[in-house]
Amino acid sequence: MTSLDLMHGLLDEALSPILSLSDLTPTSLSYHRSTSHVPSDKVSTIHAVVTQRKSQLAALDDHINILNHTLDKLQGIQARLKEKRVSVQESLTFHEALVSPARCLLPSELLGEIFIRCLPQTSYVTPSSNDCPLVLTRVCRQWRAVALSTPRLWTSLSISLLKAEISGGDTYKCWLEKARSVPLSIRVVHDVGLSDGDKPLSIQWLQPFLSQCSDLWWHGPPVQGLLDNSVQSLSRFQVTFQKADFLVSIPSPTPQLxxxxxxxxxxxxxxxxxxxxxxxxxxxxxxxxxxxxxxxxxxxxxxxxxxxxxxxxxxxxxxxxxxxxxxxxxxxxxxxxxxxxxxxxxxxxxxxxxxxxxxxxxxxxxxxxxxxxxxxxxxxxxxxxxxxxxxxxxxxxxxxxxxxxxxxxxxxxxxxxxxxxx
Structure with missing residues (x-):
């Protein structure tokens, strides 16, 4: 017998006597008030009604006690079912973890090291929702938390200034900020076509990250004042010009270059x-x-x-x-x-x-x-x-x-x- 069958049986046992009680109907003496005079020929009838009501009250008290006892049993069954559910849930979680890497029980530090080894084999990562590290943030809450708390996943980036002009650089800034204080490797592709009437290219959002760079590759026409601010962390510098006059200047101290x-x-x-x-x-x-x-x-x-x-x-x-x-x-x-x-x-x-x-x-x-x-x-x-x-x-x-x-x-x-x- 299942727990559901047992509960139905208990309910039927508790309710069937109650449901079988006849409805109480008003007696012929209902019109008499408790203070009014009752004819002597009605006294015996009244005593019979009183006796009947006392019997009914006793029966109802018994049934209420039975129902309370039944409810206690049901609450006990409910508590045991809840305990059983917790055990089943724990077993489910455990066995899912055995077959699902998204729910693996590896320590966060070790999982972060594994993530780092999943990065594209390139010096400068081009953001893509289908590649690491962005794809790691879409697997599960645990992986997302570990990815966002592993700065070395976000230290490499290839930046298109054309895309940055459209978004104000917010996407790239959000990426690089996750690297915190870890040295950066950045490739900047100057793919913005400027004519004489265009306003100068704004790279103010990029300047703070250049000062954090250990590896910088500038690809495209030169930008005046690019490295005027401190670049003391720079150890590797690459510049590629194609259609512009070759002009390179690092006026700031670069003791690590x-x-x-x-x-x-x-x-x-x-x-x-x-x-x-x-x-x-x-x-x-x-x-x-x-x-x-x-x-x-x-x-x-x-x-x-x-x-x-x-x-x-x-x-x-x-x-x-x-x-x-x-x-x-x-x-x-x-x-x-x-x-x-x-x-x-x-x-x-x-x-x-x-x-x-x-x-x-x-x-x-x-x-x-x-x-x-x-x-x-x-x-x-x-x-x-x-x-x-x-x-x-x-x-x-x-x-x-x-x-x-x-x-x-x-x-x-x-x-x-x-x-x-x-």
Whole structure:
């Protein structure tokens, strides 16, 4: 018998005697008042009514007691059912947690570390409701709370200034504020097309976050005063210009800045007049232009007194008549910190650079020729460079120049232990 059947039985047992009682109807003596004179022939009838009423009251009291007893039993059954429901709910929650990651019982700190490893494999995250970290806030209340309380989930962001102009930057601000005081990695894409009559681009909402940046990539036309405020946390700075004059200036103190990438694949780098950087404190430098003059390359090497890794492309050692670069004499340059140098060569004249350059700390050299058969390998100048530098060269990679391969045996004698790739 189920609990429901038991309750129905108790109710039927308690109510059936009550329902079977006949209705009380007024007697023929109802018109007499309690103070009026009652005829003597009615006394016996009145005593019979009194006796009947007392019997009925006793029966009703019994039935009320039965009903109260029944209600007590029902309340007991209700209490046991509630206890049973709590047990069933706990079992349900436990077993759901076993099969549902959204209800997992991992500590919040561990769950947050797992979330961090779910971030897109990119340096700058583009916001998307279907990707981490935003998608984590839509799974369940626990995941949302953990995601919002894990600052490292929100430290990377790719910003479109065009979208920011529409929303006032509120979406990006809300994202970056969740990072709290953790250093930021931000890519800013300047995709707003401005004509002469347009009002200046407003990036005031962005300035406070730039001061919190350790990694900043500015992609697009320059904005005056971009880095005028404090950027003391900046350790890596990348700038990519395409259709604008290349202009870079960091007037604020940047004691942490160690890595710089300068890119403009549609421009030539004639000189460093438009570039103001703390060259002396850099450890890593990458310069990618359509053409880079050999003289400018040597000037950069001379300024970067602590740099260890340098990548330059594309070096135009001897400008041709088809470029607007002016030939400048290559000044002898010594750099005692570079241990890895990678250069792409687009014109003849690499030998002139070897003649002017001395790198005593060089361990790895990578050279790529843009025209495989057009320019010969400067064997004599390279041999003199290695001898003069007295460098511990361990790796030599030369791409797209077959002439270099014929000299590898000689280079191995000069540098025992050298590994060469052609």
């Amino acid at each position: 160690r890595s710089v990438v300068l890119q403009s694949l549609t421009s030539d780098l004639h000189s460093l007049r438009s570039i103001d950087l703390p060259w002396h404190q850099l450890l890593e430098l990458k310069i990618q232009f359509a053409l880079v003059s050999g003289a400018t390359f040597l000037q950069v090497i001379d300024l970067c007194t602590q740099v260890q890794r340098v990548s330059i492309s594309a070096i135009c050692a001897n400008p041709s008549s088809r470029t607007d670069m002016q030939p400048f004499p290559l000044i002898n340059t010594v750099n005692r910190s570079i241990d890895r140098l990678e250069i792409n060569v687009i014109r003849a004249g690499l030998g002139d650079i070897f003649e002017a350059l001395t790198l005593p700390a060089l361990e790895e050299l990578v050279i790529r020729f843009c025209s495989p058969r057009r320019y010969p390998w400067p064997h004599d100048q390279f041999s003199a460079f290695v001898t003069r530098s007295k460098c511990p060269l361990k790796w030599l990679t030369i791409h797209h120049n077959k002439g270099a391969g014929s000299h590898f045996t000689e280079y191995l004698k000069m540098l025992p232990g050298l590994t060469m790739v052609a």
